[in-house]
Amino acid sequence: MFGWTEPAASVLQRGGSLTELWRVGPWVARMLSEWITDPPEIPEPPALRRGFLTRADVDAALVGHDDWRTEIRADLQMHTTYSDGSVPLPGMAEAAAALGYEYVGITDHSKGLPIANGMDEERLARQGEEVAALNQALRAAGGGPRVLHSIEMNLSPEGEGDMEPEALAHLDLVLGAFHSKLRLTEDQTDRYLAAIRNPTVHVLAHPRCRMFDRRAGLWADWERVFTAAANAGTAVEIDANPYRQDLDIDLLTVAREAGVRISIGTDAHSIGELRYMDFGLAAAILAGFPRDRILNFQPVEDVLAWTSEHRRRGASS
Ligand SMILES: [Zn+2]
Numbered sequence: 001m002f003g004w005t006e007p008a009a010s011v012l013q014r015g016g017s018l019t020e021l022w023r024v025g026p027w028v029a030r031m032l033s034e035w036i037t038d039p040p041e042i043p044e045p046p047a048l049r050r051g052f053l054t055r056a057d058v059d060a061a062l063v064g065h066d067d068w069r070t071e072i073r074a075d076l077q078m079h080t081t082y083s084d085g086s087v088p089l090p091g092m093a094e095a096a097a098a099l100g101y102e103y104v105g106i107t108d109h110s111k112g113l114p115i116a117n118g119m120d121e122e123r124l125a126r127q128g129e130e131v132a133a134l135n136q137a138l139r140a141a142g143g144g145p146r147v148l149h150s151i152e153m154n155l156s157p158e159g160e161g162d163m164e165p166e167a168l169a170h171l172d173l174v175l176g177a178f179h180s181k182l183r184l185t186e187d188q189t190d191r192y193l194a195a196i197r198n199p200t201v202h203v204l205a206h207p208r209c210r211m212f213d214r215r216a217g218l219w220a221d222w223e224r225v226f227t228a229a230a231n232a233g234t235a236v237e238i239d240a241n242p243y244r245q246d247l248d249i250d251l252l253t254v255a256r257e258a259g260v261r262i263s264i265g266t267d268a269h270s271i272g273e274l275r276y277m278d279f280g281l282a283a284a285i286l287a288g289f290p291r292d293r294i295l296n297f298q299p300v301e302d303v304l305a306w307t308s309e310h311r312r313r314g315a316s317s
Pocket of ligand 1 (some may be wrong): 152177179205206
C-alpha cells in the first residue's frame with residue numbers, strides 16, 4: 001500500500017506485469033488482476049486502517065505542487081545510531097544534504113525510552129559536541145545542511161519530560177512525544193494541555209500516536225488542544241512515516257483553523273526513510289495548510305528565533 005510507486009491498474013494499462021510491484025509474486029498478481037478486471041465489492045476498511053494516504057494518493061496530491069518539493073528547507077525529525085536509527089550521524093547528514101535540505105533536526109530518543117536506546121544527558125552532550133564539529137566541517141567544505149541539535153524527548157502521560165532542563169537548554173529544537181499508555185480510549189485532552197504547558201517542548205511530535213493497522217491512537221478535544229498550542233507558540237507535528245501519518249488530513253484541518261504552527265518530520269530511522277517527506281507534504285497540501293505556518297519552509301534563523309522566544313516566554317510564565 002505504501003511501498004508501491006504506481007497503482008496496480010496503471011501497471012496493467014501500460015502492459016506491465018504486477019510482479020513489478022513491491023512484494024507482489026505471481027499468485028498475488030493473478031488475484032489482483034482478477035479484482036481489477038472484475039471488481040469485487042470493497043468493504044469499508046477497519047478503523048485501524050482509515051485515514052491513511054496511499055503512495056498513489058500522495059503522488060496525485062503533489063501534482064502541480066512541485067514548488068513544495070523544491071522549496072522545502074528542512075526535515076525536522078530523524079534518528080541516528082545515538083538511539084535507534086541504523087545510520088551514524090554524519091551519514092544521515094550527508095543523506096539529507098543529497099536531498100537538498102538547508103537544515104535538519106537530529107532528534108534521537110531520550111533516556112525514558114530504553115527500548116529505543118534513549119540518550120541520557122551525558123550522551124546527549126557528547127552528541128552535541130559531534131554536531132558542532134560536523135557543522136564546522138560542513139561549513140569549511142562549503143556546503144551541506146546545518147545540523148540542528150535536537151531531541152525527541154519522552155513525555156510521561158502527565159506531560160512531563162525525562163531530561164534535565166539544563167541539558168535541554170543547549171538544544172536548537174526540542175520535540176516532545178508520548179510513548180506510553182497509548183491504548184487508552186478515554187479523552188486525553190488533559191495530557192496534551194499539560195504537554196503544551198511544558199515550557200521545554202517546542203514541537204508535539206506524532207501527536208495521536210496511532211500506527212497503521214495496529215493502534216488507533218489517542219483521543220482529545222483537538223480544537224482545544226490546537227488552540228492552546230497556538231496560544232503557547234508550540235508547534236504540532238506531521239510525522240510523515242506512512243504507517244503513522246500523524247497528524248492526518250482531518251486533524252490538520254482543525255489545526256489549520258486553530259492557527260497553530262506545523263513541523264514536518266520523516267521520523268527516518270534509515271536513509272531510505274528520508275523519502276517519506278512526500279507523505280507529510282501531501283497531507284499539508286490536502287488540508288490546505290498555508291506554507292508560512294510550516295516551520296520546514298522557513299529560514300533556519302527564523303526557526304531558531306522562534307525556539308528562543310518560546311524559551312523566554314516559558315521562563316517568564
Ligand atoms: Zn516517537
